[in-house]
Amino acid sequence: MVALDNYAMFGSGRVSRLRLSLAPLVSAIALGAIALVLAAIVMRGFAENGFRLGSQWAWRYTFFVFFAAMVAEPLGRLAARFTSFNWPESLSRKLVWGFCASYGVYLLSVFLPSVIRLSGGATLMVLFGASVVAVMALTAAPLKRLGGTMLIGERTRRAMLGTAFVYFWCCYSVMALARISGPHRPDAFYDINISLMLVALFVRFADRWFRQHPSQQALEAA
Numbered sequence: 256m257v258a259l260d261n262y263a264m265f266g267s268g269r270v271s272r273l274r275l276s277l278a279p280l281v282s283a284i285a286l287g288a289i290a291l292v293l294a295a296i297v298m299r300g301f302a303e304n305g306f307r308l309g310s311q312w313a314w315r316y317t318f319f320v321f322f323a324a325m326v327a328e329p330l331g332r333l334a335a336r337f338t339s340f341n342w343p344e345s346l347s348r349k350l351v352w353g354f355c356a357s358y359g360v361y362l363l364s365v366f367l368p369s370v371i372r373l374s375g376g377a378t379l380m381v382l383f384g385a386s387v388v389a390v391m392a393l394t395a396a397p398l399k400r401l402g403g404t405m406l407i408g409e410r411t412r413r414a415m416l417g418t419a420f421v422y423f424w425c426c427y428s429v430m431a432l433a434r435i436s437g438p439h440r441p442d443a444f445y446d447i448n449i450s451l452m453l454v455a456l457f458v459r460f461a462d463r464w465f466r467q468h469p470s471q472q473a474l475e476a477a
Contacts, residue, residue, distance in 0.1 A: 284353035324350035329462030
């Protein structure tokens, strides 16, 4: 009877919110990155080639997580505008934490082969990347003091998070353009890379436009 009763299945006609907890989501994303690195090491051996392949797979994996974090919130608002599906507003921030966790796995896979014979360039790259990821993670969720006041102002937090987003967008896009135009072997991943980065921009611009130009129904309701 429940399966035949539309009201029991779908409530008042709106699809219920998608519920994703922070800890399980971030853990699953991080474990996915770890599994890819370990699989590469098993395939190529516990040597430089294995870690190189593992870091490559982790880098590509973090790209898709970053793309999901970029489009989750604006795409959710667009979907709620034209459909009855209601995405959680905090999904994007949770995916940002998942991206930071998976990017940390990538940085670890880059740094570990250089531990025995420490490379200055790799160390600086890991330290800078870790700093940007730390800023991104801390600004993805508002931090509060013991008294309940905000540790970082909302405008400052959004500016720092936006700067981190721009940095990683440029990293993925510039690398993709360099691989496509440079003397490298053809790799379809970089074509997908630059295409999805442009799609993410389009989705975010579309969301911003619709927020600045509310629909006639919304104006009438107001």
